[in-house]
Amino acid sequence: MSVSIEVNGTKHEIDGDPSMPLLYALRDQIGLRGAKFGCGLGQCGACTVIVDGRAVFSCLMPVSALEGRAVTTTEGLLEDGKPGKVHQAFIDEQAAQCGYCIAGMVMRAQHLLENNSDPSDDEILSGMQTNLCRCGTHAAIIRAVKRAART
Amino acid sequence: MTMKRALIAVVGVGLLVALVAVVIAWQPELDKVDAGRVTDADQSEIARGYDLAQLGNCESCHTAADGEPYAGGRAMATPFGTIYSVNITPDSETGIGTWSLEAFARSMREGVDREGGYLYPAFPYTHFTKMSDADIAAVHAYLRSIPAVRHEAPENDLPFPFNIRLLMAGWNLLFLDEGPLDPVDGQGEDWNHGRYLVESVAHCGACHTPRNAVGAEQSDAALAGAEIDGWYAPALAGDGARGWSAPQLATYLTTGFSRAHGAAAGPMGETVGNLSKVPPKDIAAIATYVASLTDDDAGPIAVVDNGVPDDLAPTHALWVGACAGCHEPAAGSGPGDTNPSYGIALSTGYAVHSPRPLNAVRTIVDGVDHYRDMGGPYMPAFGGSLTADQIADVTRYVRARFSDAGAWSDVDDTVQTALGQKREGDGQ
Structure with a gap:
């Protein structure tokens, strides 16, 4: 079976098991390694990407659910090959320690800011709450989201 | 002239009746007491008041989203319009800081505020009236001890005639x-304590009992199950009720999960967040009483797995990719009563067997979230990642595969409604 999905503006034909998670298609077939496998259960957020304007856990998103839908990954936020606005804010705030959660954090933040360009602290906390950082850099991540909102 | 006289007589009698009704319904304003927070009250009474306030879910209804605790302003959609909960902190201007115990007890027993105005039964005084004097005093002591917050709740948005509070005098006469509440002779202390809590402060019937056309609980269908906020509060008594053992129920009420019944979600998840703070003795009593309401002794739970439904074969890919990681029945798995790290076998969950698809659909759309500072069950929300058609297909798949009850007829409409009621700002 083949499913046609659009990733970062480019059409891709995904072959294989239709129940395959989008995360595997992105990493193994399309070669986009930004989204990470964390828990595989929708509990950590490391795999977060944006589908049709909503932040989703790509580990729980079978490709059969994606026919004709548009996917954006952290690679899609690059601007002329350079870090985009949210990326740069994370760099400026040094919001990564080991970095494993960061691609997911960036996508969750991107989704938050697309829907709310000037979030309050409470809105940032509730907007980011599905994404975990085992290193404990949440304070820097929240600063990065605020910085991205200002730029 | 006879016609005119008759008319005058009719109008006259009508006015007289109205006047008598108003006089009967009129309630005096009660004196203000020294305003503000009281911090030197009996600590054990305050502590018991805290327990009772958790049992009563007071904070859940009297706190707005992102608002200060107990400061009111949560909107409650009713069939009659929107009612906003009021500020019950001890603020003297906007809260109940000037309410004497007498005024507070009158509100709990009769549904009348300090100023003499009738309250609406969205505030469940029809249950609180059954509390003991000592328990009402304890809740009052607790509410006088919490921080005062100045916050004016929004005005209710009720159309005529529901905005006439005096009408509640007639409603109260009827309902x-x-x-x-008097204890039942011949029943144990534990059972009677449980019945007392269920009927009074915990006001279980406010959600689990169906209401009549004017919003009163149907006394002949007590705890028989009802729709609430887009969820279905399952039957706890009567034909539709599934049996519980008291230990199962006690576990469910404090952890939000029972292997044999599923996870607490929606309004019940919030309730469990509060009940998790309640002393085990009270929870055990509630469990004893509620478990006694059904004959079924909640014996072994049959694990149903009818296999992949023929007409939903394409949906199997969605199931495998989105659900199976947690919910695929493992070989040799059996229902236990502990909180697992993985999801339940869906065939044991009430949502899948319910006569209506509300809870299954809402759980898929909203997920199951943690409440307050407790852990408890968690499921990610799929309302933002799957389409309405996909959610409906997964709902049908789950029903066909894990329940022997027939297919639901109103899945598509339920999904549309649930997507409209979806919580924003969290989950997917």
């Missing part, structure tokens, strides 16, 4: 059975 308010003033308490307190």
